[in-house]
Amino acid sequence: DSLNSFFRHLGxxxxxxxxxxxxxxxxxxxxxxxxxxxxGSLKFASNLIMSCVLxxxxxxxxxxxxxxxxxGPLCLVMPLYIPxxxxxxxxxxxHYGPVSISGKSINYLLCLQLALATKGSLLATLSAFVSxxxxxxxxxxxxxxxxxxxxxxxxxxxxxxxxYPSSDTGLMGATLEIQRSQxxxxxxxxxxxxxxxxxxxxNGGGRQxxxxxxxxxxxxxxxxxxxxxxxxVIQSQVQTLVDMGFTRERAxxxxxxxRNNL
Numbered sequence: 001d002s003l004n005s006f007f008r009h010l011g012x013x014x015x016x017x018x019x020x021x022x023x024x025x026x027x028x029x030x031x032x033x034x035x036x037x038x039x040g041s042l043k044f045a046s047n048l049i050m051s052c053v054l055x056x057x058x059x060x061x062x063x064x065x066x067x068x069x070x071x072g073p074l075c076l077v078m079p080l081y082i083p084x085x086x087x088x089x090x091x092x093x094x095h096y097g098p099v100s101i102s103g104k105s106i107n108y109l110l111c112l113q114l115a116l117a118t119k120g121s122l123l124a125t126l127s128a129f130v131s132x133x134x135x136x137x138x139x140x141x142x143x144x145x146x147x148x149x150x151x152x153x154x155x156x157x158x159x160x161x162x163x164y165p166s167s168d169t170g171l172m173g174a175t176l177e178i179q180r181s182q183x184x185x186x187x188x189x190x191x192x193x194x195x196x197x198x199x200x201x202x203n204g205g206g207r208q209x210x211x212x213x214x215x216x217x218x219x220x221x222x223x224x225x226x227x228x229x230x231x232x233v234i235q236s237q238v239q240t241l242v243d244m245g246f247t248r249e250r251a252x253x254x255x256x257x258x259r260n261n262l
Contacts, residue, residue: 009060009069012069012070012071013056013059013070013071013072013073013074013075014072014073014076015071015072015073016071016072016073017071017072021072021113021114021117022072024110024113024114025072025073025077025114027110028077028107028110028111028114029077031084031106031107032077032080032084034088035080035083035084035087035088038087041151042144042145042147042149043144045145045149046143046144046145047083047135047136047141047143048076048079048080049145050135050140050143051079051080051128051131051132051134051135051136052075052076052079052131054131054134054135055074055075055076055078055079055124055127055128055130055131055132056075058127058130058131059074059075059123059124059127059128062123062124062127063120063123066119066123068118068119068120068123069120070118070120070121070123070124071120072114072121072124074114074115074121074124074125074128075124075127075128075131077128078111078114078115078124078125078128078129078132079128079129079131079132079135079136080132081107081111081128081129081132082129082132082133082135082136082137083132083136084104084107086136086137088104090102090103090104103181111125231256231259231260233252233255233256233260234255234260237251237255237260238251238252238255241254241255
């Protein structure tokens, strides 16, 4: 009877009772797929099994002491927040007053949702964090399982959480999606700076772009030559520059110098 009770208690550690927590846990596992690519299947499986065993053992002892009960594989998921926090860099961050929100914030919010659901889930989360610190921040991190066990994880869990780079990009490495996000962010910032330079008041001033400086730099680079006084200018381009806040005389001079290459 006690053996059956033990197996029922053990099985409760791998099943959630509600759909909401199950979905949250699946999203967390999806976000943690980058760790499998960073470590490799064998090392990832070794650290995952060791942290899971330590976390489950501590959790069951705490449940006996505090007379609580938790359902769900928190012992399998929560220890991974330690390497996620220490090793995965922040891609971008937005500030809403004193609060900073980054691409990793959604994962932390899901962690709070699962941890604060019940008293038992809070104890399970704390024990998982302690186990994660004990595994990922000590020499135990170097522990490795036999190679055939890594192959099993690669063919089972690895097929679920692993992703592969597409053929339409030159970015490579274990942080492929982070590189993509950084590249996209750099392009957006460049576009924003370019727009801000052309948003000038009608009477000039502020961050007004000097046409002679811009085309002078192009001339120094070989993109434009000396001004041609008799070269006719395109009036639509002149009007475009005038609408930006520049005088008609300066616009015509700059267009002649750039050979109408606006």
